[in-house]
Amino acid sequence: MSGPESPTAETDDAIGEALAVVARSAPEIRGGLAGRRTKTGGENASGETQLAADVWADELLAERLTAIEGVGQFASEERDEVVDAGDGEYAVAVDPLDGSSNLRSNNSMGTILGVYDAELPASGRDLVAAAYVLYGPITTMVAARDGEVTEYVIESEARSASDRSSGDSREQTAEAREDGEVRRRAVREDVTLPEDPTVYGFGGRVPDWTDRFADYAREIEDELKLRYGGAMIGDVNQVVTYGGVFAYPELRSRPEGKLRLQFEGNPIAYIVESAGGASSNGETSLLDADVAELHQRTPVYVGNEELIERLEAGF
Ligand code: AHM
Ligand code: MG
Numbered sequence: 001m002s003g004p005e006s007p008t009a010e011t012d013d014a015i016g017e018a019l020a021v022v023a024r025s026a027p028e029i030r031g032g033l034a035g036r037r038t039k040t041g042g043e044n045a046s047g048e049t050q051l052a053a054d055v056w057a058d059e060l061l062a063e064r065l066t067a068i069e070g071v072g073q074f075a076s077e078e079r080d081e082v083v084d085a086g087d088g089e090y091a092v093a094v095d096p097l098d099g100s101s102n103l104r105s106n107n108s109m110g111t112i113l114g115v116y117d118a119e120l121p122a123s124g125r126d127l128v129a130a131a132y133v134l135y136g137p138i139t140t141m142v143a144a145r146d147g148e149v150t151e152y153v154i155e156s157e158a159r160s161a162s163d164r165s166s167g168d169s170r171e172q173t174a175e176a177r178e179d180g181e182v183r184r185r186a187v188r189e190d191v192t193l194p195e196d197p198t199v200y201g202f203g204g205r206v207p208d209w210t211d212r213f214a215d216y217a218r219e220i221e222d223e224l225k226l227r228y229g230g231a232m233i234g235d236v237n238q239v240v241t242y243g244g245v246f247a248y249p250e251l252r253s254r255p256e257g258k259l260r261l262q263f264e265g266n267p268i269a270y271i272v273e274s275a276g277g278a279s280s281n282g283e284t285s286l287l288d289a290d291v292a293e294l295h296q297r298t299p300v301y302v303g304n305e306e307l308i309e310r311l312e313a314g315f
Helices: 013-034 052-066 161-166 211-223 234-243 261-274 305-314
Strands: 040-043 050-052 069-074 089-098 111-114 127-135 140-146 148-157 174-179 183-190 199-202 244-248 278-280 300-303
Touching: 013 052, 013 089, 013 111, 013 127, 013 140, 013 148, 013 183, 040 052, 050 052, 052 069, 052 089, 052 261, 069 211, 069 261, 089 261, 111 234, 111 261, 127 234, 127 261, 140 234, 148 261, 199 211, 199 234, 211 305, 234 244, 234 261, 234 300, 244 305, 261 278, 261 300, 300 305
Parallel strands: 069 089, 199 244
Antiparallel strands: 040 050, 089 111, 111 127, 127 140, 140 148, 148 183, 174 183, 244 300, 278 300
């Protein structure tokens, strides 16, 4: 890759490099979506139909993340088994395209990364970093490491001087990284959930909700504004931005919910908790959930602490 490289402390180690690889790959993943909206005919480990884009993003990230010195395992929502990547201490888990059913209707989607200092499947307490990319009107990345959460804007080529001067000056912060041709610009440091929550988004069909979740939902509906987009990353990012609660709850037909602990629940819980919020599987923080297997599902509840406490109190 050409273009300026400015190594920083964060890219000097495997954890920082994994975050950098995801950031660097984001414009390419985004750019490759247009021709890959078709079904492959295959299914992933959770029994979901794969799109060409799911498989392609998985392969791209697998190749790049397993090449990092210090990464010993790679796992993805899109493949059955953990890939052995050598001697490295860290394991990376990805959801290459979260919310890919939104591709057909051209709504937002994401990419999720968790970096575990343990063999997979691992507890959320073994996470040392996590990040998500949101492919919205612009491409952003929210990364958590060492208890700090940062939001970046990802741009695929150096912007011209006139572009730079036309932006909101409050968004031009000191920290900017040049990862090859991709620029990752910090636009919000020390991200924390706003204290006065305003939005909620709940997945699953309402008649399939359990009574206890339906009771909770009724309370929340009176207080907050519905914002549900069908991609967890988009929905969680609204909660991180405006405050509120996101749930993909336990269902009558599926008490274990839909989302996967290693690839979705844990990384999102790590980010939301690092941003001062809370997470739950209905009983305990997702980060303390019992780990059974790589593709295990879990109910996911994340948001402002008070809203998650109320959920647990009613369960
Ligand atoms: P995916 O990773 O296979 O795309 O599935 C996860 C997605 C989440 O992003 C989202 O919260 C949920 O599935 C939406 O499911 P539904 O279509 O049932 O609302
Ligand atoms: Mg997903």
